[in-house]
Amino acid sequence: MAEISGLSIHVRGIVQGVGFRPHVYQLAVKNNLTGWVRNTSNGVEIEIAGNPEAIKAFSSELRKFPPPLARIDEYKEREIKDVINAYAKFEIIESEPNSSQFIPVSPDMSICPDCLNELFDPTNRRFRYPFINCTNCGPRFSLIKDIPYDRPFTTMADFPMCPSCREEYENPGDRRFHAQPIACPECGPHIIFKSHGKTIHHNEDALQAAKDALINGQIVAIKGLGGYHLACDATNHKAVDTLRQRKRRVDKPFALMSFSVETIQKYCLISPEERSLLESRQKPIVLLNKSSSCSLPDQLAPGQNSLGFMLPYTPLHYLLLEPLSGFPDTLVMTSGNLSEEPIAFDDLDAENRLSGLADAFLTHNRGIYMRVDDSVKRVVNKKAVFTRRSRGYAPDPFPFPFQTMPIFAAGAELKNHFTLTRDKYAFHSHYIGDLENFETLQSYEQAIEHFERLFRIKPEVFACDLHPDYLSTRYSEDRSHKENKQLIQIQHHHAHMAACMLENGLPADEVVIGLTFDGTGYGLDSSIWGGEILIGDYSGFYRRFHLRYFPLPGGDTAVRNPARIALSILQTCNMDWDPTLPSVSQFSSKELHIIKNQINQKINSPLTSSMGRIFDAVSSMLGIRQTVTYEGQAAIELENHASVDETGSYEFIVSGDIIDYQPVIESILQEILKGVPAGVISARFHNTVSNLCLSVANNISRDTSLRTVVLSGGVWQNTLLLTKTIKLLESNGFKVLTHQKVPTNDACISLGQAAIAANIIKKET
Numbered sequence: 021m022a023e024i025s026g027l028s029i030h031v032r033g034i035v036q037g038v039g040f041r042p043h044v045y046q047l048a049v050k051n052n053l054t055g056w057v058r059n060t061s062n063g064v065e066i067e068i069a070g071n072p073e074a075i076k077a078f079s080s081e082l083r084k085f086p087p088p089l090a091r092i093d094e095y096k097e098r099e100i101k102d103v104i105n106a107y108a109k110f111e112i113i114e115s116e117p118n119s120s121q122f123i124p125v126s127p128d129m130s131i132c133p134d135c136l137n138e139l140f141d142p143t144n145r146r147f148r149y150p151f152i153n154c155t156n157c158g159p160r161f162s163l164i165k166d167i168p169y170d171r172p173f174t175t176m177a178d179f180p181m182c183p184s185c186r187e188e189y190e191n192p193g194d195r196r197f198h199a200q201p202i203a204c205p206e207c208g209p210h211i212i213f214k215s216h217g218k219t220i221h222h223n224e225d226a227l228q229a230a231k232d233a234l235i236n237g238q239i240v241a242i243k244g245l246g247g248y249h250l251a252c253d254a255t256n257h258k259a260v261d262t263l264r265q266r267k268r269r270v271d272k273p274f275a276l277m278s279f280s281v282e283t284i285q286k287y288c289l290i291s292p293e294e295r296s297l298l299e300s301r302q303k304p305i306v307l308l309n310k311s312s313s314c315s316l317p318d319q320l321a322p323g324q325n326s327l328g329f330m331l332p333y334t335p336l337h338y339l340l341l342e343p344l345s346g347f348p349d350t351l352v353m354t355s356g357n358l359s360e361e362p363i364a365f366d367d368l369d370a371e372n373r374l375s376g377l378a379d380a381f382l383t384h385n386r387g388i389y390m391r392v393d394d395s396v397k398r399v400v401n402k403k404a405v406f407t408r409r410s411r412g413y414a415p416d417p418f419p420f421p422f423q424t425m426p427i428f429a430a431g432a433e434l435k436n437h438f439t440l441t442r443d444k445y446a447f448h449s450h451y452i453g454d455l456e457n458f459e460t461l462q463s464y465e466q467a468i469e470h471f472e473r474l475f476r477i478k479p480e481v482f483a484c485d486l487h488p489d490y491l492s493t494r495y496s497e498d499r500s501h502k503e504n505k506q507l508i509q510i511q512h513h514h515a516h517m518a519a520c521m522l523e524n525g526l527p528a529d530e531v532v533i534g535l536t537f538d539g540t541g542y543g544l545d546s547s548i549w550g551g552e553i554l555i556g557d558y559s560g561f562y563r564r565f566h567l568r569y570f571p572l573p574g575g576d577t578a579v580r581n582p583a584r585i586a587l588s589i590l591q592t593c594n595m596d597w598d599p600t601l602p603s604v605s606q607f608s609s610k611e612l613h614i615i616k617n618q619i620n621q622k623i624n625s626p627l628t629s630s631m632g633r634i635f636d637a638v639s640s641m642l643g644i645r646q647t648v649t650y651e652g653q654a655a656i657e658l659e660n661h662a663s664v665d666e667t668g669s670y671e672f673i674v675s676g677d678i679i680d681y682q683p684v685i686e687s688i689l690q691e692i693l694k695g696v697p698a699g700v701i702s703a704r705f706h707n708t709v710s711n712l713c714l715s716v717a718n719n720i721s722r723d724t725s726l727r728t729v730v731l732s733g734g735v736w737q738n739t740l741l742l743t744k745t746i747k748l749l750e751s752n753g754f755k756v757l758t759h760q761k762v763p764t765n766d767a768c769i770s771l772g773q774a775a776i777a778a779n780i781i782k783k784e785t
């Protein structure tokens with residue numbers, strides 16, 4: 021008799037709703053194995069029997085080539101002894117869910133190549149059907165209401181399957197086996213066009229009406245995967261201007277969508293890394309450098325050298341953008357909201373909020389349960405980094421190597437994302453937005469409730485920022501109080517450092533040098549920190565160096581007006597306000613008098629050590645930007661001006677724990693008055709900050725022999741500064757850790773808060 025052995029396998033990770041069981045089934049049948057596969061409450065269980073060689077082949081192929089949307093986090097095998105033809109065949113069997121268990125949920129994924137072929141295949145029954153999907157693609161996170169991931173618990177519950185769809189759904193050999201959002205023109209959702217009281221329900225007619233509106237320069241609100249976009253012809257100056265006015269978005273760049281990479285190449289330079297990012301299954305917005313021949317209107321991204329492009333990611337996008345004579349090859353696809361508000365995703369809400377912004381609606385009757393904004397990435401040093409991590413990535417969890425009770429980490433205020441932990445996972449939320457208004461707070465609370473239900477998490481510990489006025493802090497205070505749980509408040513820059521340590525997998529006992537540079541973070545001394553050199557680990561930190569304090573005359577007014585910051589820094593350095601300096605000349609003498617008074621009398625002039633604000637000040641001194649309409653604008657434009665090959669620099673003075681910028685500011689002023697070009701000064705300033713990083717790292721290393729440097733904070737979104745600094749530190753033997761899995765801006769804060777809270781609890785117990 022032939023030798024027979026058996027194997028029991030348990031797989032954890034993203035293994036449900038992604039075609040894992042049919043994949044296992046086909047693999048088993050191919051290898052002549054018998055047994056079964058089933059979903060459990062926390063993964064997938066497999067038992068197989070057959071030829072030992074075939075079992076080996078099965079196991080290695082499953083691990084190496086899981087289905088495209090699956091992610092294996094844990095793979096356990098156990099040999100089964102005494103197998104004697106235990107099973108007649110291989111089958112997929114049902115399982116009982118356990119209410120306290122959970123499994124990670126797949127993010128929403130762009131249409132797969134197979135579905136795309138079918139979409140444009142006239143012989144296919146889903147030819148030109150805008151909701152075509154399969155187990156390898158389509159909506160997931162945005163339509164799941166609860167687990168187990170079954171149709172009744174999704175927004176597809178209202179659409180009973182037709183016999184043809186049901187047959188595919190029940191056939192383990194079919195690409196749509198147990199694809200919960202399965203649909204066809206017979207039984208599924210359809211698109212609807214609405215404009216000025218006119219409503220069109222027929223898919224093709226609605227699509228054509230939307231195309232006509234776009235060709236005519238109108239603004240169309242388009243319902244997508246995780247919310248509404250506002251779209252217009254990106255080549256039409258007037259349409260772009262109108263959209264800016266209506267959306268009340270002055271300068272912040274608009275995202276763009278083109279049918280193909282070849283079209284985008286007409287406007288931007290695309291490296292091989294950028295191309296593969298554009299074409300990746302997640303289809304993020306990719307920030308690309310404009311080509312010199314770019315003919316698109318400047319108002320798409322005023323003052324920027326780059327444009328944010330994405331490829332179509334839903335079948336509807338493909339149908340909308342298919343090349344057609346007279347139809348624009350590129351559309352603006354900006355989030356459907358008024359500036360500062362969260363993206364609209366609920367149909368009634370969208371009609372209310374967007375009717376003043378859009379001339380027409382291209383919507384549909386498949387519900388969106390959770391809003392998800394587009395993700396934004398770019399390539400730095402040939403590696404992809406995030407500016408925003410949301411659609412296509414959230415709620416994919418991060419490994420969380422600390423054994424603790426469940427933690428809720430609230431995040432910061434701007435670019436908020438929260439984090440919830442349980443077991444070995446940290447669930448980092450989709451993008452919530454700037455927690456500065458009621459609408460965003462509501463969206464925050466709804467998302468937290470959803471995550472807690474979906475992943476069966478009941479937080480035992482609450483972690484939040486030190487800032488007493490952040491809405492995220494107040495939320496955590498309220499809840500921890502009501503639920504009688506521990507609240508841990510965490511310093512902002514410590515959280516930055518810990519987030520970067522966590523995503524780079526540093527162990528609990530590792531101590532690092534943290535170069536945390538950003539715009540704003542509440543300090544231990546209640547002033548505004550932002551140029552901080554820390555030494556520390558997950559459970560504590562020491563502020564070794566920081567930038568010399570300077571006042572922000574007018575508080576938030578100064579943040580919006582870099583010229584005020586420049587004046588304050590000059591005053592702090594006892595330097596005259598030279599009337600020829602752009603920062604000075606834009607104010608009347610009366611205004612200058614008031615500002616001087618504000619600074620000297622310390623009226624509404626909080627102290628800060630912010631590195632971000634120094635970049636703002638230099639941008640203003642060079643005449644590049646005096647007022648900003650979005651965060652980071654002045655610094656981005658300063659970076660864009662820099663002459664790349666310039667190697668000169670200025671010098672900070674480090675004395676005690678203070679980094680003094682006075683000599684830097686003096687040199688810059690002298691060079692401005694001498695007429696040195698702004699681009700040269702900007703480059704020298706960038707070089708100066710990189711040199712400072714090396715000098716403080718060397719200083720700390722001499723005292724402590726630490727060699728690992730962590731870079732975190734919004735200032736590191738500056739590609740020029742980041743590349744220069746990494747190169748300099750690495751060439752001097754430092755190990756440099758940066759963010760790649762989450763943005764370096766405040767989006768990462770909640771991850772760091774969770775890691776710190778976990779380690780503090782561990783020390784307490």
Ligand code: ZN
Nearest residue numbers: 132135154157
């Ligand atoms: Zn598909």
Ligand code: ZN
Nearest residue numbers: 182185204207
């Ligand atoms: Zn159907």
Ligand code: FE
Nearest residue numbers: 538733734766
């Ligand atoms: Fe920050």
